[in-house]
Each structure stands twice: as structure tokens, then as C-alpha cells.
Amino acid sequence: MSEFIVHVLIISSIYGVLALSLNLQAGFAGLMNFGQVAFFGCGTYAVALAVKYDLGLIAGFGIAIGSAIAIAYAFASIGKNLQADYWGIVTLALAETIRIVLTNEEWLTGGAQGISGIPSLYPHADQSVQQILVAVTCLALLFISYLSFRWFTTGRYGLGLKIMREEPQLAQSLGYNTLRLKRQCMVISALFAAAAGIIYAKYTSFVSPDQLLSADTFIIWAMVIIGGQGNHLGALVGAFLLQLLFALIPFVKDALGLPTEFVAAIRLAVTGIGLICFILWKKSGIVPEKVGGARLA
Template sequence: MIHYLSFVGSVGAIYALLAIALVFIWGQAGIVNLGLAGFFAVGAYTAALLSVKMGLPFIVGVAAGAVTSAMTGVALTWITRRMDADYLAIVALGFAEALRLVLQNEAWLTGGTDGISGVPMPLRISSGSLAAEVYCGLVFAFLFLCGLLVRRLIRSPFGRALRATRDDAAVASMAGKNALAFRLKAFAVGAAVMGIAGALYAHLTSYIVPDIFSPTVTVYIFLAAAIGGHTRVRGALVGGAVITVLLEGSRYIASHTTVLTPAQTAAAREVLIGASLIAILNLRGAGLFSPRNERAPADSVGVENERVELKTCE
């Protein structure tokens, strides 16, 4: 039982990581990224290939997954820089689906529909039978560090400028803020966190196939961010936990149902998840943690006021 709970906890932490990335890209930068599953896959396959085919250490695979995913995000944002937000969302969705098809057909590199197996879980030898529990703690350590980093960025001057470009890019540009540069940086940070989540997932399951990275993953993470509050890191953590409980709880209920056929049980499970999420969002439309803008510290505000006064006196 403890192994199962450790696995579920690791999956929930990975979902929370993805939700944190979405909070930064969607909630703070205002970019709707429907290609979340694609960046998740980039991180997973990068780590798996480096680990299985090149024998590189776990941390190298995680770092490479983050860098590769971030570079992919920057490239996609640059290509779509002249498009409106809605078109960017469509292109990102198309990118994720195109990437999944490439992963299915390029068997010489990705294993095709057979996937990649034998991705090693770190610390398995030293921790023995407690490998799943130790790895769960490692995943939560990554969740803590990424959450802390994103939270600091949100509260920094960069985060305030990012929200300014989100609310009105034209006004922000008049104030000397390069909206495109901020979008590129935001997407790079968010995509890097998604790549880390993908790498952690590959080492958790030890086996990945293209079907894992379907658009359903994107839907689940958007729902997790919406449940907790799509502008708050705290909301991403709670949303990741809620979506994990709903997914695993409905799986448990479905497995103990004898009235329905397996196909009907799977459909009923999806209906149950959808109904539960609709009920939550109707009761709390803005999420469990309502949106708020982080204000500048009082000392920095005072410094800015002094500068304005000096300029006025001059």
C-alpha cells in the first residue's frame, strides 16, 4: 500500500509542477498554452534517451529535459510572435499533436509505439525496497524548488512587468517594456518546468510511450490550474492534489463496479471526473485562491516616489 501511495504522491507532485508552469505562462503572462503535453513529452523523451541510450546520470537528464523544453518553447513563441493569443494556442496544440506523431513513427530514435523501457529510477540500488518512497521525496524536492523559483519571479520586478504586458501590451511598450522579450522569457521558464516534470515522470514509470502525452494531459492540467486559481502557485499545488484525488479515486470506484462493462466503466469514470470538476468550478469560479496582483515592496515604492519628486524639482 505504501508503494502505491508513494507512486500516487509522485504523480500528484508532477501534475502540480505542470500546473505551476501553467500558472506562470497562462496566469502571469496571459499566454494560453494548449501544447502543454508536447513540452511534457520533450522533457520525458530527452531524459529517457540520455539515460537509456547514453547512460548519463539522472540529474543530467533532468537538466537536459529542462533546457530542451525551454528552447522548444522559445522557438515556438518566436515563430508565432506575430499571432494573437488564440492563434498561438491553436499552433501550440498542433505542435503537441505533431510531436506525438513524430514520436510514434520515428522508431529508430523513440521506439515508436513500443516506447522506451528500462528508464532507471535513481537511488533504486541504495534505497532498496524503499526506492518509490525515496523517489517520491525527490520529486517533492523538485516541486518545492520550482514552486519557490516561480513564486520569487512572480513577486519580482520581472513578474510585475510581465503582468503589465499581459494586461495591456501597448501601454507596457510605451513604458519601455519589450512585450515579446517578456513573453519569450515567460515561455522559457514555464516550458523548462514542464520539461523537468516530463523527466521526473519518465524516471518514475521507467517506461514511456507517445500515447501517454495525449491532449487529455493538457485538459487535466488546465483544470488543475483553474481549480486552484490560475494565477497563484498555491492554487497550482492544491489543484494538482485535487485532480490526482479525482483521477485515482474514480479509478478505484470504477475497479470495484461489477454492473458496468469495462468500456462503460471507463466512460463513467470520465463523466464522474467531468461532473466533479464542473461542480467545483461552479461553486468557486475563480478557483480556490482568487487572482491577485503582487504589489511592489513599500521601500521600492518609496524610492520610485523620491525619483519622481527629484525629477519634478529639476
């Protein structure tokens, strides 16, 4: 039971980082990115390719950083002349294109079978100790991410993001370069999401295109919306709450005697019902955005 709790803590922490990174884009900058999972994939596949071709961990980090920056820059640049809803569709399409390429280029990525045999972050430790060390690493990354995103959004940069979110033309009239803000916001978010992907690949020791489905992006969106857009604590609350509910679903399934295939369907139902309820009755989420209080100096 303790191993299960540690596992839930690890996955919740990883999704907490993803929710924080998406919240910076959607909650603070108003960027409707439906391709968030592509940034996560930069980290997972970078580590996997480094292992497959014996490039070393440092090279894997380099691939993750380079690919995350490139995709983030492309997302922001393509959307410079598009409205939020159209840009969201484009990011979704680009993320799906990346997943399809990874699925079909078997010579490079292993195709639909993926890449296995990825060594743990702590290969010399016992399995139970490994899990605890990974949990501590995930919590450390989550803590660093939370502090970093708070720092980004409590000064002039955060104020610029919020002005761009509410009134893009006003932001331009005040001297903000909105395209530069979008690119910076996307790159920052992508780097943290890629870091989460690196740890996830090391933890599961397996990477495949099925981990980059668009449904995962919408689960992250549900975490942000349910927790509270524009509030870092809200993103964490949403991530941990949904992951806790997902972890409890198999126990409910066993108690009711339902088939195993019902688990995935119930998870989607929980996500969908939660989204609908919060959008209709509590748009601000569990932890609403704090209005004002930006530090300008």
C-alpha cells in the first residue's frame, strides 16, 4: 500500500508541473495551447533516444531542451496572427502531427512499440529505495517549478502577461512586444514540461506515442480549470485532486465488480463531468485567481 501511495505522489507531482506550465500559458497569458503534451514528449523521447543510441544523459538533456525550445518557438510564431480559438486548434494539430511522426518513424523512435529499457534515475539503489528517491526528486522539481512560476508572474513580466491576456492592443500601446511575450512564455513552460517528461521516462522506463495522446492535454486542462486558472496553487490542487480520483477508480471498479476496461472510460467521464460542472457553476475553480497584488519593482 505504501508503494501505491508513493506512486500516486510521483504521478501527481509530474502532472502538477505540467499543470503549472500550462497555467502560465492559459491562466496568465491567455494562450489556448491544446498541444501541451508535445512539450512533455520532448522530455520523454529525448531520454529514450539518448538511451537507444547510447548518446549519454547529457546529450538527452540537450535534445530535450533544444526540441522543447524549437517546438515552443514554432507554436508561438505560428499563432502570432491567429485568434485564441484558431491558435488552439493549430497547436492541437501540430501536437497530433508530432505524435503521428513518432508513431510512423520506426527506424528512429521504435514506432508504435516505443522504446523500452530506459534506466532509472537511481539505478544502483534498491527498488523500494528507488521509488522513494524518485518521489523526492519529483517533489523537488514541483517545488522549484512552483517558486519559479510565482517569481515569473509577480513582477513586470507577469503584469505584461495579464495585460496581454485581457487587452492585447493595450499591451502593445504600453510598449510590450506581445509576440516576444508569447515566445518567452511558451519556451519557459516547455522547458518545465520537458523536465517532467524526463523524470516520467526514467520512472516508467518506457516511452511510446500512446503517452502523447491529445486526451492527456485535456486532462491537464481539466486540472487547471478545476483548480483555478491564473492561480499557481489552484493548478496544484487540480492536479493532485484529479490524480487522487484516478487512483481511487480501480478500487471502485473492484468494489462494483466492473470489467477492467471500464477504468479508462470512468476516468474520462470524471474529467468531463468535472469540467462541465466547474465551467457552468464555478468558472474561477477551487482556488480563484487573486486580483491585483503584482509587484512592479
